[in-house]
Every structure is written in structure tokens, then in C-alpha cells.
Amino acid sequence: MNNVRKIAAGATLIGALMGGGALAANAATTTPSPSATSTATTNGADHGNETELTGDIAAKVKDAVLAANAGATIDRMETEGDGSAAYEAHITKADGTHATVKLDTNYTITATEAGGKGGHGGHHGTETDLTGDTATKVKDAVLAANAGATVENMTTEDDGSAAYEAHITKADGTHATVKLDANYTITATEAGGQGGHGH
Template identity: 55%
Template structure:
């Protein structure tokens, strides 16, 4: 009789463990899919909420062409800063990065009058345009 009770208790325990494992395995992929979908839709929509969550000081804007902007470093960063400041005396540079919308580089600046602008540069570090205001400043 004790043997029957032991077998029944063991079967119950195994059933409970398997049932809990199936529940956990079923719940994890569903949760992962939800997170992936949410992240993808937020990034694709370009909403103000996704803009606010992004740390502008680290770059990372993705253009319509799929190019992701990244902060510049070293000699390239120094040349972009110098060209942007030469074209905008009294300005301060917030960040410099590659450009996702057609130019080679861009410098996000605050002009001497306090307005924000983006200075666009070509591969030779020549200023090609200056955009005042807009997102990402």
C-alpha cells in the first residue's frame, strides 16, 4: 500500500512540474513577441514619445533610408566642429555625427542668438547647408 501512495505522489509531483514548465515556456515566447512588436512599432512610427526616450547626446537617429546616425570621434569630429563653428561665429556645438539624410556629416549647434540649428557638411568638411530648428536639437 505504501508503494502505491509513493507512486501516486511521484506522478502528481511530475505532473505539477511538467505543467508549470509548459506554462513558463508558453508564457515566455508570447511575452517576447509582445516586447519585440512594441519596440518595432515605436521605432518605426517616429513618435514624440520615442524621440523623448532617445538620448540625443548619443546620436542614433535613423533616417528614412535606414542609415543610423552615430557620434563622430577623433580627427573627423574635430574637423566637423571647426567647420561648423567657422560658419557660425559665437555658436556652441552640442554634438557631431554622420548624417542620415544625405550629407556626410552634421553638427548640432546652438547659435550665438540661442537658436538651435543643424549644420550639414560634405566629405571635405565644407558646410553645404544650415537648418534652423526642427527635431533633434
């Protein structure tokens, strides 16, 4: 009889242990894991969302920029997608040089960078304005392909995608960047004032 009781007790103990193991295994399989979306980032995707400024914002940016740059002409204004500022304005100064003016959300100027590109991405700083015969040939080629457009500025292109580029305002008021090779042949026309820089 004692043997029977011992066997029964042992079976009960084994059952309890097995049950506990099953509970532990179940708990392990239902432990929530960190959400993959919680670590998702948008790195590298913040340069394609620059948009042209309009309405009241455009008016305030223009007023602030011209107040600090007497005699300048606004070439274009847009949001700044790289996080360095809220807005930026590309201007032609009274002396004919180009600059990019950056402003915060309070329309306070935070930086004025020489050059038509404003140094986007840190790799456009060696671009120079076109002059003389080169400028004439680039302008002629660009206007031949874009009737009624206005050439805002023309520079060398140092990112390897072309030899020259021209920023234009088309006849319909939209902006574009026209790229040309060393033979003054147009190789690309990109919509938008930035011409897709920052990729």
C-alpha cells in the same frame, strides 16, 4: 368620340410618364455626393510641425528626463510630430553618449532611443557620433561659419544629403543643423533642432 377620348387619355398618360421621368432625372442631379474634404488626410505632413518646448512644459519634461538620466545634459526639447509621443528630449548622457527620450502628455517616459537622432523615420539608425580628427575638422568648420555657437553633437549623415552633420546652439540661443560634405565644406544650415528630418 371614343377615339377622341382614347387619344386624350393616351396624351395624359404620356405626359405623366414624362413628368415622372423629369422628376427622377432632377432627383438624380440633386443627390448629394460625399464631400471630398471628408477623406482628406495629412499623411506625410506631420514631421514639419515639431516646435521647441518652453515654459512649464519644458520644465516638466526636463525634470522627468533628468530624473531618469542622472548626470545627463539636455541638448534640446521639442514636441514630437510623428505621433509616436507627445514630447521628446535630445540628451547627452553622463558617459558622453547621445539619446532621445520620448514622453507622453503626462510627462511619463515611454522610450529612450540611443543616438542623437532618436531614430526618426526609421532611417537614421546607422548615424554614428564623430570622434578624433574628423570631429575636430567638422567642429572647426562649423564654428568658423557660426561665431559664438556651441556644438551639441556631431554625427555622420546616412540619408545621402551630406557626409556629416552638427547640431548647434547659435549665439542667439536658436538651434540649427549644419551639414558638411566629405571635404568638411558646409553644404546646408537648417533651422531647428531636427534639421528638417522626416522629409
